[in-house]
Amino acid sequence: MTYIIEATHKSLDKAMEKDALGTLRTMNELKSLIDTWAEKAVTIARREGASWAVIGDALNITKQAAHQRYAEPPVCSVCGGPVSSMSNSGDSIVRSYAYFGAEPVVTATCATCRAAS
Numbered sequence: 280m281t282y283i284i285e286a287t288h289k290s291l292d293k294a295m296e297k298d299a300l301g302t303l304r305t306m307n308e309l310k311s312l313i314d315t316w317a318e319k320a321v322t323i324a325r326r327e328g329a330s331w332a333v334i335g336d337a338l339n340i341t342k343q344a345a346h347q348r349y350a351e352p353p354v355c356s357v358c359g360g361p362v363s364s365m366s367n368s369g370d371s372i373v374r375s376y377a378y379f380g381a382e383p384v385v386t387a388t389c390a391t392c393r394a395a396s
């Protein structure tokens with residue numbers, strides 16, 4: 280994949296000489312596009328079974344940072360509704376581990392379903 284970086288580098292060098300401000304605007308657009316592409320790539324990698332540790336490695340961040348940035352917010356295991364991680368919400372998020380170092384199994388229950396059970 281380094282050929283993409285090399286080609287981009289050469290193109291940007293040329294573009295900057297012709298239109299520095301236009302190139303800056305384009306680079307700014309690319310930044311947000313890259314964030315969107317990264318989200319898609321993480322989703323696919325997760326679907327293919329990649330751990331947060333491996334994804335964090337690829338992004339040069341910790342597995343915790345990767346999880347915080349890209350993990351889907353938990354949904355209620357009963358009704359499928361959103362579950363808040365705020366401690367005063369009444370919602371419950373329980374993380375259990377099959378073994379040390381394993382990815383947590385997250386069981387989330389919203390306040391309404393907790394009250395009903």
Ligand SMILES: [Zn+2]
Nearest residue numbers: 355358389392
């Ligand atoms: Zn619920």
